[in-house]
Amino acid sequence: MDEILPEGEALRKAVRWISERRREIPPPPLSLLVEEACLKFNLSPSDSEFLYRRLVRGKVEEDS
Numbered sequence: 001m002d003e004i005l006p007e008g009e010a011l012r013k014a015v016r017w018i019s020e021r022r023r024e025i026p027p028p029p030l031s032l033l034v035e036e037a038c039l040k041f042n043l044s045p046s047d048s049e050f051l052y053r054r055l056v057r058g059k060v061e062e063d064s
């Protein structure tokens with residue numbers, strides 16, 4: 001996956017938080033983590049879409 005370089009501080013924190021949670025065994029579903037991060041870090045709709053597009057959709061495309 002390409003490197004993610006989000007602009008806002010809340011978005012950077014959300015990406016770090018998701019990355020940390022993905023290390024859990026077993027890792028939670030990525031779509032659930034993105035949803036939780038959006039709420040936890042009070043992300044804007046455009047930031048939420050960025051995370052979903054880059055992480056969830058990108059993962060589905062990688063797995064195809």
